[in-house]
Amino acid sequence: MFLNLSFDPVRLPPECDELRKEVRSFLAQEVSNGTWDPSDRSTVRKIDRDFARRVGRHGWIGITWPTEYGGGGKTFLERYVLQEEMIVAQAPATSFSTADRQSGPILLKYANEAIKREIIPKIVSGDVSFCIGMSEPNSGSDLFAASARAKRVEGGYVVRGTKIWTSYAHECQYMIGLFRTADATETDRRHGLSQFLVDLSLPGISVNPIVDLSDKHSFNEVVFDDVFLPEDRLIGIENEAWKQATSELAYERAGPDRFLETVFVLFALVEVLGSSPAAREAEGIGRLVAQLHTLRRMSVSVSGMLANGAEPTLQGSIVKNLGTIWEQELPEKARELAAFVDRSTATYQKFEHALRDATLIAPKLTIQGGATEILRGIIARALGLR
Structure with missing residues (x-):
């Protein structure tokens, strides 16, 4: 198996x-x-x-x-x-x-x-710059349930619907959007999805901000109100974009950005614990570094597979699943390891600042690029477990 x-x-x-x-x-x-x-x-x-x-x-x-x-x-x-x-x-x-x-x-x-x-x-x-137009308000990570529709008309397509969690769409020029061009069939939920290159300056496109827990604006809702896309903006084959989108996710999920986004907390932890940490703290740092090294080796392996022309979707999903959980849990583990540190120093204040930043962005880490539950379903299916 x-x-x-x-x-x-x-x-x-x-x-x-x-x-x-x-x-x-x-x-x-x-x-x-x-x-x-x-x-x-x-x-x-x-x-x-x-x-x-x-x-x-x-x-x-x-x-x-x-x-x-x-x-x-x-x-x-x-x-x-x-x-x-x-x-x-x-x-x-x-x-x-x-x-x-x-x-x-x-x-x-x-x-x-x-x-x-x-x-x-x-x-x-x-x-x-580019943003990703996959997730929708009523479907989340279930891309099969995408309902934003691109209707074929003379010379192209008219798009109506909404995409959400489109990071930095407000500052991007282009989106690769996944839209429904036909209904799914009873035997194939993947049928009917197509990808398009979207110029975000086109009339009928509205970009609405979504402010996150850190009071920062990076996420957006992008609304398409009868937006005309010329026929040559279709990417690949109409109604068969699921394979293309899956290929895209292999690139998205396995890089070092999937386990290093909060690594600044680890650096701050090592600094605040100093050159001679107690046995408990030293063991904790050792475990974190060993886990990080393992994730790095897996990610490098996926890069090697990509270099050889493979599409390691399963391996990429595993890296993303394990990596984002690790970086999401890192702030709390670091806080526990620094429980007995002198809190009056400038170094500790720097550490606290890093903890705050990482804690506020942590909830999104296991959602962006594919929610943990979706990834585990992909992994289970690939291993023949479902």
Whole structure:
């Protein structure tokens, strides 16, 4: 039963070490220049188009994409290193992360040549941002239940419906939207879904803010009121987008962003406990680091599979499930380990600030990119358990 599940052992090659040094040096210089403050999470999560363009000039957006479209032609393992360094440095990569991680690869694989020539170079240069149009108010993570509809008309489609939890849609130029173009059949709930490239400046599109627990605005509700999409905006084959969307989720779910989003808490914990922690604290840090290392090895393995042309949807779902639970639980575990620390110091205040930030964003971690319950259903089905 478990023969279908494997994580290939993968070691990062020497070129990854060279790239890591280059990226780390670049990011250190950006921090020195005041581009962002790693201790201030509000600067980390902002859209910074100028930073994106500087990253683009280094060839680090679309680093794995074909050079004929402006991509870097590098491996997924090199991309892993780049992404890991960006996250650990708390770099403001929001403006290009979604396009680099999943939207660009989907366009390269399924879009027509005109779209590729038009859009991919703009992503690579850091000039445009993408959001994801999958979840809906009444369906959540059950994408089969999507009801926002794209009705075929002369020359294209008219879209009506709502998407929700569309991160940074208010600052993005494009969305890859999943819309229903036909009814599902009795034997196939997956039938009837199609993907489209959506220009968010089109008439009839409204972007409404959803403010989260940290009083920040990154989520949105996007409403489509009879929005016309030209026929050439269809991505792939009409009514058969579920396979494409599944492929997209393999890119989305397995990267280091699925277990490193609150890692700044671990760094702050190590600092506040000092160089000679008590046995209880030392053991706790050891466990956290061992768990983190395991998640990292699994994620690197998925990158290796992607580099070999595979679509490790099962493995990606496992990484996302385990990783987001780990990063969600990290603040509370860190608070317990620091229970006996002197709270009057500036170091402890810095630690408390990190805890507050991580605690407020923690609830979304096991929802975004696929809720835990949905992921466990995917894993169980893939293992023949349901």
